Amino acid sequence: MIAPAMSDATLAQRLLDGDRRALARAITLVEDDRPEGWELVKEVYPHTGKAAVVGFTGPPGVGKSTLIGALTKAQREAGRTVGVLSIDPSSPFTQGALLGDRIRLTEHFLDQGVFIRSMANRGALGGLSEAALQAALLLDAAGRQDVFVETVGVGQAEIDIIDHADTIVLVLMPGSGDSIQALKAGVMEIPDVIVINKADHPLTDTMVREIRGVLSLANLDRSPEEAAKRWRVPIVKTEATHGVGVDELVRRLAEHREYILAAGQLEERRRRNLHNEVLAIATARMRRRLEEELSEDEEFKRLLEEVVQRRLDPASAATTLLERGV
Amino acid sequence: MIAPAMSDATLAQRLLDGDRRALARAITLVEDDRPEGWELVKEVYPHTGKAAVVGFTGPPGVGKSTLIGALTKAQREAGRTVGVLSIDPSSPFTQGALLGDRIRLTEHFLDQGVFIRSMANRGALGGLSEAALQAALLLDAAGRQDVFVETVGVGQAEIDIIDHADTIVLVLMPGSGDSIQALKAGVMEIPDVIVINKADHPLTDTMVREIRGVLSLANLDRSPEEAAKRWRVPIVKTEATHGVGVDELVRRLAEHREYILAAGQLEERRRRNLHNEVLAIATARMRRRLEEELSEDEEFKRLLEEVVQRRLDPASAATTLLERGV
Numbered sequence: 001m002i003a004p005a006m007s008d009a010t011l012a013q014r015l016l017d018g019d020r021r022a023l024a025r026a027i028t029l030v031e032d033d034r035p036e037g038w039e040l041v042k043e044v045y046p047h048t049g050k051a052a053v054v055g056f057t058g059p060p061g062v063g064k065s066t067l068i069g070a071l072t073k074a075q076r077e078a079g080r081t082v083g084v085l086s087i088d089p090s091s092p093f094t095q096g097a098l099l100g101d102r103i104r105l106t107e108h109f110l111d112q113g114v115f116i117r118s119m120a121n122r123g124a125l126g127g128l129s130e131a132a133l134q135a136a137l138l139l140d141a142a143g144r145q146d147v148f149v150e151t152v153g154v155g156q157a158e159i160d161i162i163d164h165a166d167t168i169v170l171v172l173m174p175g176s177g178d179s180i181q182a183l184k185a186g187v188m189e190i191p192d193v194i195v196i197n198k199a200d201h202p203l204t205d206t207m208v209r210e211i212r213g214v215l216s217l218a219n220l221d222r223s224p225e226e227a228a229k230r231w232r233v234p235i236v237k238t239e240a241t242h243g244v245g246v247d248e249l250v251r252r253l254a255e256h257r258e259y260i261l262a263a264g265q266l267e268e269r270r271r272r273n274l275h276n277e278v279l280a281i282a283t284a285r286m287r288r289r290l291e292e293e294l295s296e297d298e299e300f301k302r303l304l305e306e307v308v309q310r311r312l313d314p315a316s317a318a319t320t321l322l323e324r325g326v
Numbered sequence: 327m328i329a330p331a332m333s334d335a336t337l338a339q340r341l342l343d344g345d346r347r348a349l350a351r352a353i354t355l356v357e358d359d360r361p362e363g364w365e366l367v368k369e370v371y372p373h374t375g376k377a378a379v380v381g382f383t384g385p386p387g388v389g390k391s392t393l394i395g396a397l398t399k400a401q402r403e404a405g406r407t408v409g410v411l412s413i414d415p416s417s418p419f420t421q422g423a424l425l426g427d428r429i430r431l432t433e434h435f436l437d438q439g440v441f442i443r444s445m446a447n448r449g450a451l452g453g454l455s456e457a458a459l460q461a462a463l464l465l466d467a468a469g470r471q472d473v474f475v476e477t478v479g480v481g482q483a484e485i486d487i488i489d490h491a492d493t494i495v496l497v498l499m500p501g502s503g504d505s506i507q508a509l510k511a512g513v514m515e516i517p518d519v520i521v522i523n524k525a526d527h528p529l530t531d532t533m534v535r536e537i538r539g540v541l542s543l544a545n546l547d548r549s550p551e552e553a554a555k556r557w558r559v560p561i562v563k564t565e566a567t568h569g570v571g572v573d574e575l576v577r578r579l580a581e582h583r584e585y586i587l588a589a590g591q592l593e594e595r596r597r598r599n600l601h602n603e604v605l606a607i608a609t610a611r612m613r614r615r616l617e618e619e620l621s622e623d624e625e626f627k628r629l630l631e632e633v634v635q636r637r638l639d640p641a642s643a644a645t646t647l648l649e650r651g652v
Contacts, residue, residue: 059504060511090511175503178385185386185416313371
């Protein structure tokens with residue numbers, strides 16, 4: 001139950017006013033899958049759509065969190081409010097960010113203009129993405145001008161949440177050979193911006209050349225007119241721990257935003273994303289309902305035993321379940 | 327329609343007899359989601375469970391296909407029949423395997439004891455995995471003693487099909503820094519066997535040491551007794567193009583199989599996998615049904631427009647859909 005001191009109405013209003021405590025509580029409600037959380041999102045949804053949502057993906061260890069920390073600092077200095085959502089189980093944000101070099105991230109915890117939240121990896125299909133997307137909406141409604149979403153991803157990993165960003169940044173470092181191969185093989189989608197962090201490394205320039213090669217190949221199947229109109233994916237070299245290259249990244253992000261706004265792509269992208277989001281939420285709920293109903297179901301246990309004993313095949317067992325009308 | 331020359335009954339019998347044409351046709355039926363395909367799997371399912379299913383995962387470009395080719399050769403020389411299923415869109419198997427160095431893979435196409443099949447990446451949730459799992463069952467029913475499944479994966483990528491293997495092999499090469507980081511961060515699960523292919527590289531031994539470090543960390547939270555009883559993940563160095571290290575890999579795979587059989591893990595693993603498979607098939611069908619029903623649905627288009635106009639939030643739209651009883 002909501003404590004009387006903070007009724008639903010108050011919570012929504014305080015959230016819209018940008019109150020950090022209200023925001024924290026709202027995200028917890030959503031994360032815990034509480035009906036009040038969903039009601040709240042419903043109530044504040046008309047106030048969303050204003051934030052610039054940037055998704056950061058890339059292998060663990062490349063310094064995504066430090067980069068987001070540096071970017072947050074830059075945007076705060078420019079007077080913008082920032083929300084950070086981390087869905088990366090290996091992220092210092094997720095792990096508390098209290099030790100050593102990571103302490104720099106915590107400087108933002110005291111700043112009212114910054115809200116940092118990590119969400120645990122629930123693993124299940126859709127479950128976490130579902131909550132994370134709602135949390136991003138809450139940050140947006142609370143007036144955060146920039147929402148940075150951190151996820152871990154290498155190769156073809158399609159993390160739903162990243163698809164909901166207006167701008168997708170792939171962060172690599174010298175030595176990210178697997179990711180380059182995945183880009184090259186077309187297994188990983190080309191992002192909007194590529195950052196090579198930890199760029200104070202002798203192999204950085206080789207890597208930049210390699211990525212440029214991949215990007216020019218990706219344009220080969222386009223006509224010159226198409227290629228000219230298309231967004232040219234910038235490669236930004238950064239050393240996030242020293243703030244090097246962060247200003248350039250800020251500029252590139254702003255340019256990408258201008259580009260998608262001018263080209264009408266932002267609306268199209270968001271329309272497609274919202275379509276997928278509705279389906280993803282519906283599917284996640286159907287799966288959860290199915291799993292809950294089956295966890296204690298004797299008939300399912302019997303069916304499963306038949307499958308294990310190779311008397312009934314898995315697809316027929318699934319058909320039986322669906323016909324029963326779960 | 328099935329041509330009269332090959333009725334369902336004949337097809338099932340010919341498949342069980344190991345006929346390659348029957349196998350090819352059966353997999354096509356399953357891939358096309360034809361009811362005859364599902365009927366066929368149902369019919370032959372009691373004859374499955376005998377094959378040793380080995381899943382190969384790893385970033386593109388590390389040489390998984392060449393390794394599987396070399397392994398296939400070794401197993402054929404030992405008199406075993408082999409089925410290969412490739413779900414990797416960047417694989418030479420998938421792309422036809424006809425050029426240059428890749429020609430070596432095609433030598434197996436003429437061998438009746440080898441069946442190679444690639445499946446296209448359908449992208450959608452569960453759709454491809456669903457068909458691939460059925461294809462693996464068909465290979466098993468057709469008496470293939472070894473079934474090798476090739477998938478692409480880096481980082482946390484959980485490709486369902488790989489979870490259904492009895493033994494999971496992670497293939498890396500010197501330069502696979504992202505994968506090592508993902509293992510280190512606990513974002514990628516520890517496989518049963520690790521192969522470092524293209525091992526004629528000065529950095530190979532550094533990489534072996536790094537992986538050993540990760541593996542010993544993974545044992546830290548176990549008691550000495552637990553750690554001693556546990557499978558020790560071997561690191562095998564190979565040069566698949568020259569067949570180097572392939573015999574050792576064959577031995578390691580056999581050892582892992584003996585281990586899981588002796589420890590009773592194979593049965594447990596398969597029970598869990600079959601449980602997940604039934605749920606995955608049911609969920610994939612629910613999602614497909616939902617998407618089909620919605621693709622032409624005026625009410626859904628209207629709902630979606632409300633969401634795009636920020637008048638109705640995505641979760642409420644999903645609720646409305648589910649309440650309508652799709």
